[in-house]
Amino acid sequence: MKTPKYASLPDTTLLNRRDFVKTLGAGAAALSGLMLGRPELHAATGDEVVTNIGDFMKTPKGPHALPGPFPGKVVQVIDPQSLLNDAIDGRAVRRMFEQGVTSLTGKNMKQSFRMFFTKEDVVGLKVNPVGPPLINTRPELVDAAIDWLDGNGLPRKNIVIWDRFDYMLRDAGFTAERFPGVAIEGLQTMDEKGNSWKGADGRHVSIGNFDMDAFYYAKGIEGKGVRGYTDDENYLNQHVFNNEYSYFGRLVTKKLTKIVNLPAFKNTGNGISMATKNLGYGSLCNTGRLQAPLVFRVCTEVLAAPWIRDKLVLTVTDGIRGQYDGGPDVNAQFVYPNHSLYFATDPFALDMICQQQMVEKRKAMGVKVNEHPRFTDYLRLAEKLELGIADPAKIRLTTLRA
């Protein structure tokens, strides 16, 4: 092999190979004079983006508002039978669902239903259809949720499986054939290539699906010139609007009376894409502009909006499989059997528990992990806003093993 033609690294300043190996794990320096307190959390800077979170917080809370009747309580049900030889066992998933709900509420399934729903409710099941068949919300979990609702007198036509994009639901198998009698609804459509997303008036055909009176506002953050989009047309195709407003879907604001959140179990960089992100980025449009400047903060502030805060009664995170790296898109080499479902009325406590477990898994698999507080600051923000519990010392995790 030829000798590389880089300038040699001076031994007096940078270490050569032999010296580097010698200094690994070198003895302590004279540090006794240093004060070793914990540094401050990532402090807010003066140039934080202004949003309309204040308006959300002024709205009086409804009777089912976050964090729900069990703040800080998380139940994890583990059953190895749920995933055997790569096949999901729907019966095991159903058992786990029942165990989790009853353990969370302390009541039987019928009583639990009455705690959260009436027979007149219109219940939205927010799934994550990304990455089928490996890392999306399992249809078997959705079956269990539907059977619980249906079995307690909620008409199937009052149940809506939903996500942001209609085609993603189809690709993941959430179809009328698979779920007869249940509504399947995407907030919007998107045309990967072509102009079918445009109506006769030149605007997005999905505009009418969004509520102009219900929005998440971020001052100065527009969907124009966002990296990764050719031009305004390309952005609008995916995001419907490109101004400073992300409008909530009318399904969420006008039709649904309750929401059951069914996210997947996966990472996104050193954070997670689970309970709060499933709704934070899945309930509204024009989110491409938010990723870079606000990323995780959206997950808390959108859930503070009354259309989510007052309707989200239960989250069941689908951890039958997990993905510990390469997320949020599917990367099969990082998918692993986790055999778990996680239950909470408090999505922030749930995400904190799942974040901790994801970090441990990543470390166990040899992934280099950055545990900087910036990856969980949004959960602590939620606690400050009294939307949930994020302090691990205050979270009560109950683990049930089949």
Next chain:
Amino acid sequence: MKKILSAGLLLLFLAPLVRADDTPLLPPSNLAKGWVRSRPAKVFTSSDLYGYIDGGAEIFLEYGFERLTVQQYVSGKTGEITLEIYRMTDPVAAQGIYLMKCGEEHRDSSFAEIHTLSKYQMLVRRASFLLNLTNRDGDARAVPVMLAFCRYITGKLGPNGDLRILDLLPREGMVSHSLRIFRGPYSLQSYNPLSDKNIFLLNKSVAAVGAEYRAGPGEPETLIRIPYPDTLAADRAFRYARSQVDTSVRILTQSDESFAFRDYRNRFGLLRRAREIIEIRANLSALPAEEGAR
């Protein structure tokens, strides 16, 4: 005659500006018996990659991405393989993405290229290209098909390209699967305790390499090296980095060419500039003796 010559010269001038088309790389239907293309190929450029992989697009854009060509193949009622051909800007970009996504490699002894393979997915790096194949249902019978597709494509690609940047790091003591190439703050996220911003001014021309090293019990230490085009560029990056460290980082000692720091976990680190190279050592349990004595 003049007109023909002029047209020819014009074409020669414009040729590099005409987009490369990667669809000729796509295996034809029935290359593997019974596997056929199910729909026309889709092509995404750097301008519209978010339309395909949304949350996963940022890392590709950071490394240097030119084009993605996607083709789906089906066999019978259930077999489905999605083939993605990522044309990156250069071999460093392609290898950078590959190292981020491959995890612990599982290689097939019959396939000589840089790759990892499972029954659900195959990832290959050759030249400036990254191939990603997803076998939707994980049927093991589709694995030879994925291999056949990759052999077909890599047979049409050029040599692997210059990756001498990797020689900047010592191999002895390196934790396996920890080697990385970085081209921006997103790829650096797990390795850089100093900031989540691009404080080292990485770009398409300036990449960094990093890895973890273990010499005993306890956490491995991190080593990152960044070769700049010249001393001036390295010095500019050094001064910028020193001025932009995160508020959770405390600079303990500093000079014109180095500074020692303590991060949010009370782990120590050292950043030094030597001519055109910046070196960062991080996640140290203690500072090297000569730094602690300053």
